[in-house]
Amino acid sequence: IIGAYFSWAIYLGRSYPPFHVAGSGYIWDSGFWTFFRNSFYFKSVWNTSVWWFYGYPFMVLIAIGFWLPPRPVEDPKQRTLSAIPYVWLAAAIVIYLAAAREITSNPWNYHIFHVPFAMFCGRGAFLLATLASGPVLSPAVVLRAICIAAVTLVWSTFPLVRTMKTPIAMNGKLLGDELARLAQPGDLVVAIAPEVGDPVAVYYSRARGWVFPPGGGDVEWSKFVADDATAIAQLEELRAQGADLFGTAKNAADKQDRLFLEHHDGVIDYLGKTATKLVDSDDLLVYRISRP
Template identity: 45%
Template sequence: MPGSGIGQRNCAVLAGILVLAALFRLHDVQQPLIDAFSWRQASTAMMADNFLARSWNIFFPEVSWTGPGPAYQGRELQIISYITALLYALFGWHDWLGRLVAITFGLWGVFALHRLLDRVWGTAHAHAGAFLLAIMPGAVFIDRSFLPDPAMLSLVTTGAWLYVVYLQEDRPGLLVLAGVIATLGVLAKLPGIAVVVPMTYATFSILQVRGRLNPRRILQIAPVALIAGALILGYYRWAIHVGTNFPPYHVAGSGYLWDDGLSKFFSQAFYLPAAWKIASSWLFTLPVVVLAGIALLVMPPGTTSPARGKVQWFFHAWLAGALIVYFFAAREIKTNPWNFHIFNVPVAAFAGRGLILLATIDGSLQWSVPSRLLRSAVIAAIVIVGGSIPGLQLMKTPYAQSGHQLGVQLSALAKPGDLVIAASATIGDPIAIYYSRRRGWVFPPGGGMNDWSVLPDDREAIDMLETLRAKDAAWFGVAKNARDSRGRKLLEYNTGLIAHLDKTAERVVDDDAMLIYRLAPPTAY
C-alpha cells in the first residue's frame, strides 16, 4: 500500500484500533433500519432494491415511495447502494447488508486517517487520531448507517492521504490514483468537496518547502484537477436533470444559502444553536469537543521528516473546507445531520492531538512511562463512557419501530404487485413502504419541493386518498403513533379521513400499533 510503511509494533497498535472500530460499528448490525436515520436509510435501501429488481443503470437511482414508478431521483452517485444490490444478487435480500457495506467503508476510513496523520503529524498522532475516529459516536453511528456518507468520507480521506504521499515522494502514479479516489468520494456525497481545501494547501506548502513548486509541477497536477472538477460538475448537473425531468421531480437536498437567502441564514444564526446541540449530544459529545478544543489552542506539531515538506496545518485547512460547506448549506446539514460526517476527520485529528497533549502534560515523551499510559487510559475511558456509549444509545433508539411493524404486516397481507399507502411514526418516513417489500406512497404523498412531513386537513387528505385509490392503491396503513413535523397525530388530526376510510374500505388490522385498511376500487362504493 503506498506510503504505508509501518513498524511491527505500530502495526499491532493500528490493528487493535481497527478491531475496536469494528466492534463499535458491528454492534447491533442486524438492527432493522429503524434508528434515528430511518427516513434516509429507507430511501437508500430502496435504491439498492430497485437496482436489483428493475434496472442496473447507476445513473437512474429509483425509490419506491411515489407509486408504481418509475420514480427516478436526483441523487449522489449510488456507490454503497449499488454494491449492496450486487450483494443481494449473490446472497439474497438482507436489510443488514447495507449496514455491512457502510461499515466496511468506515473501517477503511479509520485506516486511511491513520496513514494520513502519520504523514502529517507523525505516528503517535496517527494512533491517537485513528483511535478517536474509531470510537467517536457520530463517526460510529454514521458509519453503521445505510447511507452514502461512509463511502464519501472513506474515499476522500484515502484520496487526501495518497495525494500527500505523491507530493512528498514524487510518485506520479499516486497523483492519478488520488484524483480518481477523491473524485469518487465527492461523487458519493457532495460535502466531500471540502477536501479540496486541505489538498490545495498541501500542494503549495509541501512543494514550496521541498523547493519543487514550479510551473512544471503545477502543470502536472492541473489536468487531474480539471478532469476531476469536470466529472463532479457533470455528474451533479445530470443528477439535477434527472430530478427535474422525471417524476416525482425530486432532487435530494434543500436549505442552501442560494435558496433561503443570506438574511434568513443570519436570522437563524446560521443554525449554530441546532448544530451545537447535535455536536454535543451525539456527533462528537463534550469529551471529544474538549479534547479538540485543547488542540486548537496550541500550535500543531511539526513534521517528523522535514524532507517531506511542512504540512502541519493540513487538518486546520480541512476544518476550514468543512466550514465553507456548512456556510453554504447550513440548514440542509442541520436538518440531515449525517452531512456533518465531513467534520469527523478534522475533529478526530484534533481530539487525538488533545489526548496526546493531556497525556504528556508532565513533559514525558515515552509511552512506557506509567503515568502517561494511565492518563491516556483515563481519557479514553471518559470519551467512551461519557460520550460514545450514551451518544450511540441515543441514536440507536428504535424511533421507527412501529413503521417497521406496519411494513412487515403490509408485506404479509399484500399480494405481489399490490400498491400500498403508509404513514409511519414520522410522517413522510418511507420505512413502512420499504419493509412492506411493495411499491406505493407515503402519506401524504411525497416528491418535488412540497413538504410532505406536514399533515393536510381532512378535506385535502380525503382528496389525496381518493387520487391514490384511482391509481390502484390497494392498502392503506397508519402507525397509531404517526405524527407530523408539527407534532400533530394523524389519528387525532385527521379523524375525518379515518371516518371516510371506515365507510369506503375494510378495516383489516386494528391493534395497539397500527390500523390497516384494504381499499375497495373507487367504483365499488
C-alpha cells in the same frame, strides 16, 4: 465523474417514483434571510452534536486539538499533512453554510465533519496524555491515556443509553414489514412512521414510495399540515402519481406532538369512504388506495 453521478441521480429522481430529487434545502432555495433568522440552524447542530454524535468530552478534545495545532515544521510534506483537517473542515463549513437546512434535516449529512473532527479529537487526547511529560511513552502517559479514554467513553455514552435504547422506530419497522407483506410487485407505498418524516417504514416495505406528509425544499417533512382538506389534497396527489398502499403507525406524531389519528381524523374518515382497509391492529392502520 462527480458531474456524471449527480446528473444520473437527478435523472432517476425525475423519472421514477417517488419523483423526488434529494438535496433541496439549500440557501438559494429558502433565501439568505431565512437561514439568518434561524441562526443557520446552529441550535440543531449543537443538540445533535451533544446528544447524538459526540457528547461533551469528545467535543472538548476536538476543541483542544483544533486550537492547539502541531508546531510548524520544515518538511513540506509534514506541513501539508498538518493542514489536511483544517482544509477539510473549511470545505465542510462552506457546504454547511450553503445547505444548513438540508443537513440539519438529515443529520447523517454531518458525516462530512467526522473526519477532521476525529483528527482534532486524536490530537487533543494526545496533548492531554503527554502534558508536561513530552512524547515519551512513560507509565504516566499510558495511565493518563487510559483515564482519558475511560472518562470520554463513559461520559459520552452512558447519558445517552436510555435514548439510544428507546425503540422509537419499532412500529415503523412493523409497518414496513406489513406493507411488504401486502404489496404486489410494482406497488408504491405511502407511510407514516411514529416519528413523522422518518422513512423507516418505506425502507422496510422494500418498495418505492413516499413519507407522509410529502416534504422537501421549503416543505416541512416532520409537521402535519393545518387542516384535513390540505392533507387530503396531498394524498390525492400521491394517488394520482400511482400510490397503491397507505399505512400509518397509530402512534405517529409530528414534531409538535400531534397524533395523526387525532389531528387528521378527517383524513381517516375520507379513507374509510374512498379506500379499502386491509389492516386495523393495535399498532397499525393500512389501506389500499390505488384507483380501480
